[in-house]
Amino acid sequence: MQALMLLLWTGALLGHSSSQDRAGSPQEDSPAPDTTGVPVEEEDPFFKVPVNKLAAAISNFGYDLYRVRSGLSPAANVLLSPLSVATALSALSLGAEQRTESTIHRALYYDLISNPDIHGTYKELLASVTVPEKNFKSASRIIFERKLRIKSSFVAPLEKSYGTRPRILTGNPRLDLQEVNNWVQAQMKGKIARSTQEIPSGVSILLLGVAYFKGQWVTKFDSRKTSLQDFHLDEERTVTVPMMSDPKAILRYGLDSDLNCKIAQLPLTGRMSIIFFLPLKVTQNLTMIEESLTSEFIHDIDRELKTIQAVLTIPKLKLSYEGEVTKSLQEMKLQSLFDSPDFSKITGKPIKLTQVEHRSGFEWNEDGAGTTPSPGLQPARLTFPLDYHLNQPFIFVLRDTDTGALLFIGKILDPRGI
Numbered sequence: 558m559q560a561l562m563l564l565l566w567t568g569a570l571l572g573h574s575s576s577q578d579r580a581g582s583p584q585e586d587s588p589a590p591d592t593t594g595v596p597v598e599e600e601d602p603f604f605k606v607p608v609n610k611l612a613a614a615i616s617n618f619g620y621d622l623y624r625v626r627s628g629l630s631p632a633a634n635v636l637l638s639p640l641s642v643a644t645a646l647s648a649l650s651l652g653a654e655q656r657t658e659s660t661i662h663r664a665l666y667y668d669l670i671s672n673p674d675i676h677g678t679y680k681e682l683l684a685s686v687t688v689p690e691k692n693f694k695s696a697s698r699i700i701f702e703r704k705l706r707i708k709s710s711f712v713a714p715l716e717k718s719y720g721t722r723p724r725i726l727t728g729n730p731r732l733d734l735q736e737v738n739n740w741v742q743a744q745m746k747g748k749i750a751r752s753t754q755e756i757p758s759g760v761s762i763l764l765l766g767v768a769y770f771k772g773q774w775v776t777k778f779d780s781r782k783t784s785l786q787d788f789h790l791d792e793e794r795t796v797t798v799p800m801m802s803d804p805k806a807i808l809r810y811g812l813d814s815d816l817n818c819k820i821a822q823l824p825l826t827g828r829m830s831i832i833f834f835l836p837l838k839v840t841q842n843l844t845m846i847e848e849s850l851t852s853e854f855i856h857d858i859d860r861e862l863k864t865i866q867a868v869l870t871i872p873k874l875k876l877s878y879e880g881e882v883t884k885s886l887q888e889m890k891l892q893s894l895f896d897s898p899d900f901s902k903i904t905g906k907p908i909k910l911t912q913v914e915h916r917s918g919f920e921w922n923e924d925g926a927g928t929t930p931s932p933g934l935q936p937a938r939l940t941f942p943l944d945y946h947l948n949q950p951f952i953f954v955l956r957d958t959d960t961g962a963l964l965f966i967g968k969i970l971d972p973r974g975i
């Protein structure tokens with residue numbers, strides 16, 4: 558299924574911008590859409606690096622989570638950093654006996670990567686994506702019901718690979734909320750607002766994933782060119798929002814004729830990029846694009862887009878999210894964690910997952926490193942002027958260049974916020 562997508566995508570791009578390149582590169586070793594009807598799995602060296610392979614697996618979990626989340630609220634923005642949720646689940650799997658462990662591992666696609674040292678590799682991945690220059694913060698925590706006695710044989714590897722200590726609730730709602738808020742403040746350096754929502758009652762295991770990102774473009778936007786402009790919510794309704802623009806933007810671009818969308822990629826400092834998916838027509842129904850999102854598909858896009866010059870407009874964005882993703886995870890073959898899982902490596906008492914919470918903040922504005930594009934970017938010659946206006950519902954993916962990890966994903970139906 559995934560390989561087929563990949564071939565379709567390659568076909569789509571071939572039709573538009575890269576037929577010349579492809580025809581002129583005999584060393585091209587990726588399989589052509591063959592006549593047997595069985596797509597050949599591509600052996601990409603990128604995915605042979607253990608940390609990239611792990612990043613692909615948990616990012617595929619992230620796209621699954623995004624799809625379910627988006628499906629549950631088709632008319633609302635979605636802002637997610639699935640990495641923090643994946644981290645909490647991966648950490649929790651350290652305390653799971655075989656049946657429960659394999660449930661978690663399947664959801665995270667670990668069964669497909671045969672890595673004997675998943676947790677060690679995970680530590681490496683976390684270290685790589687949270688270096689200060691990426692401006693990306695992510696933290697996860699496992700919170701247990703009050704008075705629970707936890708085995709030290711669970712705590713030690715948790716600290717070693719995930720750098721986190723489990724928390725046991727006191728049972729005093731005010732104190733517990735304060736403690737969780739203080740932890741979030743410390744982890745996110747105060748970038749995420751304190752929550753006023755009480756810790757839910759009846760917690761057995763609560764997973765908390767938090768993340769924050771503020772983008773720095775490689776090429777900054779001229780704030781004098783920012784103005785109030787229309788954003789089309791759908792075919793009828795329009796709102797006015799601050800829109801940044803660059804009449805001579807250098808970006809990477811491709812038209813996907815299967816998904817009926819224009820894909821663009823803008824580089825960020827810290828070796829990251831944002832990939833935008835913009836439908837050809839104004840619509841809130843982004844299902845087709847959402848269905849195609851996988852690590853392999855995004856990796857392919859990253860390779861195949863062509864550098865061009867365009868007239869670019871993009872809304873300023875400052876979004877935050879605080880809420881549960883419990884229901885989403887229950888719909889992702891993880892229901893058994895909420896029923897009768899086996900966490901006997903954590904404690905002798907029967908415990909189960911009861912809540913999964915996510916808090917995140919995400920922002921981009923004109924800020925960037927330089928005023929001119931890097932000299933390495935030579936736009937392809939185009940015979941037509943290209944416009945790229947993010948003035949209607951779109952999807953964005955924040956991706957780490959080095960590992961390919963999905964750091965944030967958003968569905969923006971209304972840039973004014975949720």
Ligand SMILES: *[C@@H]1O[C@H](CO)[C@@H](O)[C@H](O)[C@H]1NC(C)=O
Nearest residue numbers: 631840841842843844845846
């Ligand atoms: C959204 O688009 C998909 C695929 O194009 C279609 O199957 C689905 O029915 C649409 N959903 C709505 C709510 O219109």
